[in-house]
Amino acid sequence: MEFHWEVFDKYWTWIASGLGLTLYISIMSMVVALVVGLIVAILRISKSVPLTLFAHAYIEFFRAIPLLVFIIWLYYGLAMATGINFEPVMAGVICLSMQHGGYLAEIYRSGIQAIPKGQWEAAYSLGYSPARTFVKIIAPQAFKIVIPPTANQGVSMIKDSALVSVIGVNELMRQSMIATSNTFRPFEFYTVAALIYVALALGLSHIAKMVEDRMK
Amino acid sequence: MSDSLVDPSVDRNVVVSLEDVRKSFGSLEVIRGISLSIRNGSVVVICGPSGCGKSTMLRCINGLESIDAGDIVVDGISVKDKRKLRLLRTETGMVFQQFNLFPHKTVLENVSMAPIDIRRMSRIEALQLSRELLDRVGILDKENEMPSSLSGGQQQRVAIARGLAMNPKLMMFDEPTSALDPEMIKEVLDVMRNLAEDGMTMIVVSHEMGFAREVADLIVMMDEGQIIEGQSPEKFFEHPREERTKKFLSQIISH
Ligand SMILES: Nc1ncnc2c1ncn2[C@@H]1O[C@H](COP(=O)(O)OP(=O)(O)OP(=O)(O)O)[C@@H](O)[C@H]1O
Ligand SMILES: [Mg+2]
Numbered sequence: 001m002e003f004h005w006e007v008f009d010k011y012w013t014w015i016a017s018g019l020g021l022t023l024y025i026s027i028m029s030m031v032v033a034l035v036v037g038l039i040v041a042i043l044r045i046s047k048s049v050p051l052t053l054f055a056h057a058y059i060e061f062f063r064a065i066p067l068l069v070f071i072i073w074l075y076y077g078l079a080m081a082t083g084i085n086f087e088p089v090m091a092g093v094i095c096l097s098m099q100h101g102g103y104l105a106e107i108y109r110s111g112i113q114a115i116p117k118g119q120w121e122a123a124y125s126l127g128y129s130p131a132r133t134f135v136k137i138i139a140p141q142a143f144k145i146v147i148p149p150t151a152n153q154g155v156s157m158i159k160d161s162a163l164v165s166v167i168g169v170n171e172l173m174r175q176s177m178i179a180t181s182n183t184f185r186p187f188e189f190y191t192v193a194a195l196i197y198v199a200l201a202l203g204l205s206h207i208a209k210m211v212e213d214r215m216k
Numbered sequence: 217m218s219d220s221l222v223d224p225s226v227d228r229n230v231v232v233s234l235e236d237v238r239k240s241f242g243s244l245e246v247i248r249g250i251s252l253s254i255r256n257g258s259v260v261v262i263c264g265p266s267g268c269g270k271s272t273m274l275r276c277i278n279g280l281e282s283i284d285a286g287d288i289v290v291d292g293i294s295v296k297d298k299r300k301l302r303l304l305r306t307e308t309g310m311v312f313q314q315f316n317l318f319p320h321k322t323v324l325e326n327v328s329m330a331p332i333d334i335r336r337m338s339r340i341e342a343l344q345l346s347r348e349l350l351d352r353v354g355i356l357d358k359e360n361e362m363p364s365s366l367s368g369g370q371q372q373r374v375a376i377a378r379g380l381a382m383n384p385k386l387m388m389f390d391e392p393t394s395a396l397d398p399e400m401i402k403e404v405l406d407v408m409r410n411l412a413e414d415g416m417t418m419i420v421v422s423h424e425m426g427f428a429r430e431v432a433d434l435i436v437m438m439d440e441g442q443i444i445e446g447q448s449p450e451k452f453f454e455h456p457r458e459e460r461t462k463k464f465l466s467q468i469i470s471h
């Protein structure tokens with residue numbers, strides 16, 4: 001077997017731009033997912049029955065739908081049926097953030113509910129409103145609980161972002177595929193792509209671990 | 217019972233009045249028609265067997281539980297007036313069995329945050345007030361500690377200071393010493409005794425009968441969601457009217 005690592009002489013800029021887009025999509029999707037997750041989690045624990053039901057349905061639906069199916073449905077299916085056309089990157093960010101928003105909502109909900117009821121009651125007894133109690137008393141305590149699972153979710157986000165290659169987004173995976181078809185060097189390109197994904201995932205986990213340790 | 221009650225419409229000194237209060241959880245009626253009024257500066261100790269509704273009654277007084285019938289008025293505010301519920305709560309301190317301090321805040325922050333956030337007191341004023349209160353409960357040297365590094369008795373004293381920082385008209389205590397090791401019970405009861413001597417209106421759910429005998433103006437015996445007897449300490453201990461009270465006292469004292 002022969003390796004031809006010199007193919008990267010010509011293609012490393014492709015890979016670099018793919019990596020850039022992968023990071024961009026992952027970060028954008030994560031930011032949106034964090035907001036969506038928080039909103040859905042708050043609706044989920046609210047006292048209003050319709051809002052709770054909506055949040056519950058959201059969580060169940062977007063966690064259940066396979067991401068690949070969702071991406072293809074949104075980009076091709078919905079566009080055909082309604083004429084709403086998203087840019088591929090936009091479509092990818094929407095799908096990733098909606099699904100991960102559902103996962104994060106569950107993470108947040110369990111984090112919030114892990115805080116003893118007595119904390120709410122102590123704040124209420126001092127005259128705090130529910131919203132202020134959440135912001136000042138509950139959220140800071142829940143925050144520490146949700147950091148590790150949220151970081152895991154970020155790792156999944158990076159990995160899942162490879163799926164948007166199917167709608168023609170030139171992120172890391174698709175750039176590797178194109179480079180491969182131009183050079184017929186699948187082993188070299190896919191090995192590098194895999195190593196980059198692994199490095200990103202490990203790097204993020206490591207950062208999360210440091211943040212977690214700092215807060216103890 | 218009626219001899220120990222005061223009509224709130226006539227007596228302006230009444231801080232809390234309960235009028236035929238009822239409360240159910242699902243089909244279980246936990247508070248079954250309780251009436252009681254408490255005058256400014258008096259200390260009421262509530263006792264009764266487990267599950268008779270003592271905690272629920274306290275929680276109804278500051279609106280942590282809503283009531284199904286009757287009325288509760290604290291310092292002129294009805295718990296049924298949802299718009300004024302938070303105002304009512306600022307006038308009503310509550311001390312819990314499990315302390316419920318805010319674990320992410322220092323001792324000083326625990327005491328000072330509500331005066332700053334809710335009373336809109338300046339930071340400097342609030343810190344000064346909080347230090348005075350921490351000093352009063354004998355724990356000023358711990359002001360910068362986190363609650364988790366304190367003993368149970370110390371935590372409960374911080375919780376009392378936190379309640380007092382809102383300058384409430386009424387302090388409620390739900391079994392404040394029953395989660396404490398025996399050697400710490402006294403330090404908490406001493407703080408409560410001083411508070412009573414300073415004229416604070418207090419409702420205390422407790423089975424500390426020594427404390428009740430010494431500090432209470434009125435001892436109320438509850439059973440199955442009702443007040444079955446309310447007496448001065450002397451009468452309560454020497455001549456309890458009810459068989460159930462006698463039985464309860466003999467169990468408490470013998471254990
Ligand atoms: N949130 C709730 N939902 C359903 N039932 C409840 C709730 N809170 C209390 N109860 C029930 O109401 C009854 C009275 O409870 P409560 O806590 O007021 O009793 P207590 O006199 O304080 O008892 P203890 O001495 O054990 O603290 C009990 O049967 C309890 O199981
Ligand atoms: Mg109780």
